[in-house]
Amino acid sequence: MTDSFVFGEALVLGLSSGPACLASCGPVLVPSLLAEQSGMRLGARYLSTFLGARFLGYLLFAAVAWELGVLVALPPAPRLLLIGIIHVLLAGVLLWYAYSLGHPHVHSCPVSELVTIGVERKRGISGPAALGFLTGLSLCPPFVIAGVRAAQLHSVAAAILFFALFFVGTTVWFLPLVSLGCVRRNEAVTTVARMAMVLIAVYYFFLGSAMLMGRNVYGH
């Protein structure tokens, strides 16, 4: 009874903090999704890869944090360091992704292109997977709340289940983004999306670097 209450709490926590998760992942997810090819199926494929990788990031962090018992006790300085590293990595992946979308040969195999002449090749999943995984680790406020609650549970399995249900709750808020697949893609849309990715990457890089150097970005 207590367990079901706790897991119900995880689901409700995910549902209630979903908009914050969406806001937190939006700068990474929306432009990279818009830069992809159009179509509901492709949009759904991209989103599920991103969310799946994000889920893996959640679980990995939950398991490690519970095992080490550091999630709650993590002092602000190392936490900033961790977030800083993740931001720099996110910036790197975003830049690479924005570049590779304009240069299809970067993530294509020449041999496969030879055998698919005239057919538009499907893009790989490494880009959305890397972005999803890193956002899964990025310690956004709802994630920390869930982490604190999960750390109080009696076993690592329970902590992982708690995170899984929390993830299901937040995912509901991401589903409408599949409709971005319906946006007609042309040169304008993909260029705008790629430019936005570069801009966001620059910001994340600055934010991450400032954190790594111990600077307070909001210290006016």
Next chain:
Amino acid sequence: MATEARILPPREIAPRSIVRSALLTLPIMLWSLLIFSNSYQQPNPSVLLAGIITPVFMTALFFMMMRTSSTYRWRRWFFVSLGLLFPVGFIHQVMVMRGSMGIPMEEMIAGRTPFCFLPMPLLILPAALTKTVVFPGSILPGGGMSGGGMAAMAGLWLAITIVVGKGWCSYACFFGGIEEGMASVPRRAKLWKIDPRWRYGPWAILLAMVLLSLALFEPAYCMWLCPFKAVSEYVAAHNTVGMVQNGIFVVLFAGLVIVLPLLTKKRTQCAFFCPFGAFQSIFNKTSVFDVKIDRARCSSCTLCQTACPTMSLTKESIAQGMTLMSCMKCGACVDVCPKHAAVWHIKGTEVAVKPERARLMLLYAAWGMAIMFGGTIVAEGLATILHVFV
């Protein structure tokens, strides 16, 4: 050869008589007097003088627009004056109230940050999702230096925008004038080969800033990218990040508002950077006014394309007889066309049937707004300068 034979001769446009031009100007003159009537009761002679000069200036420009059928040339006088005088009045007000151009954190926390229209698109998503306005200013009058508050600014913007669409950027924006002035300095562009993909810049910045504003819960554009912070108010932070922010503002202002307009003869900040301009482009769909190319008269000389300060005309769009949705209705293409093939147009009517009527209707709306919104800013800046002498 056969195509040329089908082109109609240029449309005859005779100048209006002085009496007819004066009669057409009369409503604008009365509107100016009404708007500035408050200045005539001021004991301060500089305010009184500015309140006399500004309506005369605005009325005279409108008269010349009526008399010569040229829009861009006369509008530019007002617009450049607005761009130059806005910082004068604003900085003076900041110095009087705060003693510094820097905005400290305490002012932000107290919600006394002056509100401009630029962050409006950035506030929509956070407000929709969390019912929070992520701008450190007051919604109602009383907060901020403008005293009007966000609600007044947003209401005014909406009313104007629905009518003139992106015409806002040519008749009301108090930032675009400096670069328009800079763009008009050289006789020829030194840098004329510009990759057309830069036109997508404002949309990319809009997308990135909307998403970052939602994620960070701050108006990201105001915090990091607004070039006009360099001539309005800087971040009063005594740390590295504050220095970085102010450095970005100065570099962007110098590059996009001073150097690139001088080199390209384009409004580079508006055309390639301003996210509000991109947002405003959407409202060109609601506005009844637009510019069309009369294909029956167009000789495809592309003079209009060269003259357009925002690259809103391309060979393809000219062939289709229309501008791109980024058109700011400044009138440069209409003025420069030797065949009078670029014409003002009201949606739903036939192209080039009565273009002057369409121009008159746009100008009454746009100039009325220019007097009410920009004219008062011009008068304030002018009063600040006159105060030194009077």
